[in-house]
Amino acid sequence: MKRLSLVLIVLAMVSAMVFAGGSSESAAATGDSNTVKVGLICIGDENDQGYTYNFIRGRDEATENLAAEGINVEWVTIYNIGEDSSCVDANIEAAEQGCQIIINNSYGFEPYMLEVVDDYPEITFISCTSYMSWNDGRDNTHNAFANIYEGRYIAGVVAGMKLQQMIDEGQITPEQAVIGYVGAFPFAEVVSGYTSYFLGARSVCPSVTMKVMYVSSWSDATAESDAALALIDQGCVLISQHSDNTTPATAAQSRGVFHTGYNNDMTGIAPDASLIGTRIDWGIYFTEAIRAYVNGEEIPQDWCKGMGEGAVVMTPLNEAIAAPGTAEKIAEVEAAIADGSLEVFDTSTFTVGGQTVTTAMALDTDGDFTPDSVEAVHDGAFHESEAQSAPYFTLRIDGIVELN
Amino acid sequence: MSNVTRTPFVRLAKRTDIDPRRAWIIRVASIVIALVLGCIPMLVTGTNPVEAYSVIVQGSLLRPVYFRQTVKIAIPLLACALAIAPCFKMRFWNIGAEGQITIGAMCATYFALYWADRVPHVMLLLIMFLAGVVGGGLWALIPAFFKAKWNTNETLFTLMMNYIAIGIVAWLQGGPWEGRQGSQIIPKFADAARLPNVLGVHIGWIFSLVLVVLMYFYMNKTKQGYEIAVIGDSTNTARYAGMNVGYIMMRTMAISGAISGFVGFMIVAGANYTLYSGVADGVGFTAISVAWLSQLNPFAMIVISMLLAVLDKGSTTLQSRLGVPASVSDIITGILLFTMLSCEFFINYRLIFRGRAQDKEDGK
Secondary structure, three states: HHHHHHHHHHHHHHHHHHHHHHHHHHHHHHHHOOEEEEEEOOOOHHHOOOHHHHHHHHHHHHHHHHHOOOOOEEEEOOOOOOOHHHHHHHHHHHHHHOOOEEEEOHHHHHHHHHHHHOOOOOOEEEEEEOHHHHHOOOOOOOEEEEEEEHHHHHHHHHHHHHHHHHHOOOOOOHHHHEEEEOOOOHHHHHEEEEEEEHHHHHHHHOOOEEEEEEEEOOOOOHHHHHHHHHHHHHOOOOEEOOOOEEEHHHHHHHHHEEEEEEEOOOOOOOOOOOEEEEEOOOHHHHHHHHHHOOOOOOOEEEEEEEEOOOOEEEOOOOOOOOOOOOHHHHHHHHHHHHHHOOOOEEHHHHOOOOOOOOOOOOOOOOOOOOOOEEEEEEEEEOOOOOOOOOOOOOOOOOOOEOOO | OOOOOOOOOOEEOOOOOHHHHHHHHHHHHHHHHHHHHHHHHHHHOOOOOOHHHHHHHHHHHHHHHHHHHHHHHHHHHHHHHHHHHHHHHHOOOOHHHHHHHHHHHHHHHHHHHOOOOOHHHHHHHHHHHHHHHHHHHHHHHEEEEHHHHHHHEEEEEHHHHHHHHHHHHHHHHHHHOOOOOOOOOOOOOOOOHHEEEEOOOOHHHHHHHHHHHHHHHHHHHHHHHHHHHHHHHHHHHHHHHOOOHHHHHHHHHHHHHHHHHHHHHHHHHHHOOOOOOOOOOOHHHHHHHHHHHOOOHHHHHHHHHHHHHHHHHHHHHHHHHHOOOHHHHHHHHHHHHHHHHHHHHHHHHHEEHHHHHHHHHHHO
């Protein structure tokens, strides 16, 4: 009996402490007008050294930029949320903690985010890389993406120059210039990415071809490595990727072939293989959006910027192994993209089934997931991310083979 | 000298008649020990444990919106523990609830996707419910049939069936049922295929509570419940008493799978409004702990499933407010499950230490 009362006393004490702290929250929400509380819901954490890490970098950059302008950002970052109803919980969590802006960082979060937005009409919700929010008739839902295809095009130029150098030096024949591409899924963002990459490579190495292998996961380190090795076994002499891990880079390094990366600089992990990488600089968008919010201005419902505005950047070039003259070429192409004289998806540079493309629709409006409105092809080019920020280029062009 | 057997330092003795109040003291003590041990990972990550526990409670119970989310997490745990209970009572180790949930969810989803514009709201939900129940039941019947017919190992069989179920849904998700090409996302259900909310949580909580009562009566007051208990104690006794053991096993598994299938239906129609391969999300496994911790008592399952839901929901708040990684609260959950399960050992056995035993003998 004595022991029972002891237990009860302990329980009573614990619960007293617990309830005593009960009313301390939600005071932070009503700070001064220059402090803004922002929620960031992430699919991974910074340890992935890729996708989520890139968002965390953007978060820190925006905090710094805004601090210089006298705006304090208080972040509530929630990591490792799945694309399921736990994403609903995470959005509610951020809202209940007084966040004024809530940013969802993964494509698959959007449908769950949209379940919550009507309960919190005064909160600004943002879904990055997705496409439904800007167009859903609500004022408090937004999308954002950047023209990552521009960065991929330049990464492709770097890869193509390396391949052309190998051909010129007699290391490979022109037919052996085959790129292997590790893709996540046959999804518009991936197709758009590898096509722009391939067009960049072919602009400087006319004989190049490409093989694409899908790993059926956005992030599966082993499968990505396996796919890279399989592509190398099939004769690919250069690997690129649209997946979250650095294992394709290390696979390339182990087999003595070259590589270009995504989301992060991978030259440190594969110094003899990785030539360059490209990534979205989310700091640009976060800074703009939060500044607009604080100043009482409208945040664009569907934000999309490119290299010209610094929203897409190249990671440092690996000068030790890149072909001579690459840095100058990068500068030249960057300038051409920025001033609009170069269109990445110039219809004169590719064919589909042997034919030049003259028409392609961008958006789906009737919900059957087949694009049916807004012409994307005009003025001699397919205009990616013009009708909406999320990519919609899904043409399969000649010269690229999907292996699975 | 040599024939003197040394008494071991600790000996075990089976307790035969433990005072039920004493048993509950041990159980409560195990929770307290778990909470104390849970301080270790918090201290390692530099968090004040008192603050952390208070955040967990605040973040799961102390606001209506939080409380509703906690209940939403507890519903499938509770209902699935109820599904598992009769199997475990029978000592049929069904660890395939995960797959049965997935198949139930899949069958319900078919009608949600393709019949939503054909049948009215309540009718559609009824069809989805039946589809989930039948799907889960049939899926569970397969290992039961093999067990009854050829005495296959049900633990491995049900476990392996999980992966098949998850694989089928993964295929549907990337293939025939996929929405936008390459997205791996099945479109959200139309409103007609969604369970209504009652007091802010989908109506599944009422069904689950009704199920608690039904399962209590089924297990304790019916002939079928009695048959299950007899088989659990001894299949030979059951056979001797003239019971058709194979048939009872199949019947019990079909009921268990049907309830799991119902859980799958509740998850897709009440919480996620879509289907994906991870739809069961470990509920089928966690529910085993819930059932076991509750001593297969349906009413105790309400408490245990809420306790786990509190930790689960509280961990999100813990992470966002104090920056504690969600894995820390997973560790605490693990410690809690461990201590609570192992306390049953101390309820069933008594430790006799050498010294004390000596004293007793001396005192004689």
